[in-house]
Amino acid sequence: MISSSSIPLLFIVLILLLILIKKLKFRSTRENGKSVPQLPPGPAPWPTIGCVPEMLCQKPIFWWIHCLMKEMDTDIACVRLGKVHVIPVTCPKIAQEFLKKHDAIFSSRPTSMATRMYSGGYVTAGLTPYGSQSNKMRRVLVSEIISPARHHRLVDRRTEEADNLVKYIYNRSKSSSRTVNVRTATRQYTGNVMRKIMFSKRWFGEERADGGPTVAEEEHVEAIFTIIKYLYAFCISDYFPWLVGLDLDGHERSVKEAVRTVNKYHDPIIDSRLGKWRRFGNSDDESTSDEPHDLLDVLVKLKDSEGKPLLTPEEIKAEVTEIMFASVDNPSNAVEWALAEMMNQPEILKTAMEELDRVVGTERLVQECDIPHLNYIKACAREAFRLHPIAPFVPTHMAMSDAIVAGYFIPKGSHVLLSRLGLGRNPKVWNEPLEFRPQRHLTSDCTEVQLTEPDLRFISFSTGRRGCVAPMLGTAMTTMLLARMVQGFNWKAPPEVTSINLDESTGDLFLANPLIAHAEPRLPLHLYP
Structure with missing residues (x-):
């Protein structure tokens, strides 16, 4: 029984709770007694913990954030998680303010459980908070790893993997099932390219005769995609660091296992190469000639002004992993989605084939030139980047000082999330945004279609000081992957399937089910490796 004296107290508590859980309201902040511009609109936070209860209950979190913004009819919002202001953005003009006008303020990265592990304790270029270390590693990437000259030198290795892709699909087309798991093919192509230019080999053990992946390569790629999944995954310990180690949402175990798997394959190769170059680098042995054979050689051989190794073994290992997971995801996801959409719209697939027959012909395979x-x-690839991004947000930008953006107050330490999903599907920017229409990228004033999007109407390779440093490599991998698949084969749904299911996965933006398709060779047989 509740005593009559307790009723007023319970009533007061109830009123306070109703006020706290009020759905939406605008908030303003005061500093030193003076009003400052409002924070962007957002849900009312609970004291101390912010909107963490909603974050834990609403899965996937990115859909909850986008639904909130749609309900509020806003292109910029503020969701407080713990003490952190999370600022999602779906408007190209506002995105440009963050990454162009105020790029210097928002060029840092927040720390997190996952990024600390992935970056080897923040020694890499992409995940390390802004400072001397991130600048050092970015200079290494720009000047040595992805320079135009280095890109040109490695074209034969990328072409070899494009040939291997055709070989693998051709062999699958001659199998008893005649079906191809397109997700496996696209992910292994990107994995093969990166392993080949990084380590000079596509496989970790014995090579398969049909060009397909072994268990080791499949495990390697799976671990890399796990790394990507948990990169900035709203882990509760990222907002309450004292919870690190408790693994309340299971992220830590998955992250540690993925890192262990990648290191299992990378470390022996890197350790062996370090021993080779640093013990025999000055010898006359042909096996240790001065010319780097691959990107790992480049990283190992770099010297500082005193002739000493520029990078530590820890920096090399962490950067190799970062280069890997930054390269394999976008091309493979875009091409799987593009081919699925094109199979459901045969006229698009036919137009793409006709372009390849006109430009390349049918007596040779398409090349990077x-x-x-x-x-x-490329318009098909652009449309896949726009409509089916690899992740809902770009890697998080963190405010290094207070700023005013789009008329709103963005506090120091805020996490800014530019929405790939919201930008690419924004109905204020795109006509019929949910339709796959490559022709929208073929304008009369465009002489050559680019996969980059400087106006941020969608995000393929991002921009700014922390943007993608290798759009040239990303463009080559994406275009060659799609072009080789479309040029080399007629693609059809399996006999029991009337159309390709284009549903998205419930927890991410991949196809809900890997694309399984029939591939029939359409070129002279002597062209298939």
Whole structure:
């Protein structure tokens, strides 16, 4: 029984709770007794913990955030998680304010459980908070790893993996099932390219005769995609650091296991190469000639002004992992989605084939030198980047000082999330945004279609001081992957399937089910490796 004296107290508590859980309201902050511009609109936070209860209950979190913004009819919002103001953005003009006008303020990264592990304790270029270390590693990438000269030198290795892709799909087309798991093919192509240019080999053990992945390569790629999944995954300990170690949401175990798997394959190769170059680098042995054979050689051989190794073994290992997971995801996801959409719209697939037959012909395989002339193929890739991004947000930008953006107050330490999903599907920017229409990228004033999008109407490779440093490599991998698959084969749904299911996965933006398709060779047989 509740005593009559307790009723007023319970009533007061109830009123306070109702006030706290009021759905939405605008908030303003005061500093030194003076009003400052309002924070962007957002849900009313609970004291101390902010909107963490909602974050824990609403899965996936990115859909909850986008639904909130749609309900509020806003292109910028503020969701407080613990003491952190999380600022999602879905408007290209506002995104440009963050990454162009105020790029210097928002060029840092927040610390988190996952990024600390992935970056080897913050020694890499992409995940390390802004400072001397991130600048040092970014200079290494720009000047040595992804320079135009280095890109050109490695073209034969990328072409070899494009040939291997055709070989693998051809062999699958001749199997008893005649079906191809397109997700496996695209992910292994990107994994093969990166392993080949990084380590000079596509496999970790014995090579398969049909060009397909072994268990080791599949495990390696799976671990890399796990790393990507948990990169900035709203882990509760990222907002309450004292919870690190308790693993309340299971992220830590998955992250540690993925890192262990990647290191299992990378470390022996890197350790062996370090021993080779640093013990015999000055010898006359042909096996240790001065010319780097791959990107790992480049990283190992770099010297500082005193002739000493520029990078520590820890920096090399962490940067190799970062280069890997930053390269394999976008091209493979975009091409799987593009091919699925094109199979459901045969006229688009036919147009793409006609362009390849016109530009390349049917007596040779498409090469990287053809890319500038393949505008329709690139338009299909652009449309896949726009409509089906690899992740809902770009890697988080963190405010290094207070700022005013789009008329709103963005406090120091805020986490800014530019929404790939919201930008690419914004109905204020795109006509029929949920339709796959490559022709929207073929404008009369565009002589050559680019996969980059400087106006941030969608995000393929991002921009700014922390943007992608290798759009040239990303463009080559994406275009060659799609072009080789479309040029080399006629693609059809399996006999029991009337159309390709284009549903998204419930927890991410991948196809809910890997694309399984019939592939029939359409070129002279002597062209298939």
